[in-house]
Amino acid sequence: MNWSPQEYRENLNHPKAERQFANDLEAMGKCDACVIVLPCGRSAHTEAGWLAGTGCQTLVYIPERQEPELMYKLFDNICCSIEEVLVALEK
Structure with a gap:
């Protein structure tokens, strides 16, 4: 959208x-x-x-090269394949 910051803020109340x-x-x-x-x-x-x-199990699935992000360490698991996601969700 071409909203100004003020319009953006105001439209959140729509x-x-x-x-x-x-x-x-x-x-x-x-x-x-x-x-x-x-x-x-x-x-x-x-x-x-x-x-x-909130304590909800939270995973990051990285299927391809991405810019590294240190804050993903906050999450429970970083998965590089669907198989890893499925294993992590079974825990």
Whole structure:
């Protein structure tokens, strides 16, 4: 979007944005685990960080070369294959 920072902030209070945020937060509260698949966007990173902070099992799946990120050490596991993801989720 070509919104200014102020418009961006204001539009977060739009009823549609409020409703979708509530839906997303409710779904996140029901998660047993979180797997972010790289590359992914800001929202996925924010959600994964929030879930990790609640104690939810959180994994990073890196199927291809990515820029290194030290903060992924906050998560429970860094997986390089689907097999590793499945094994980690069985724990």
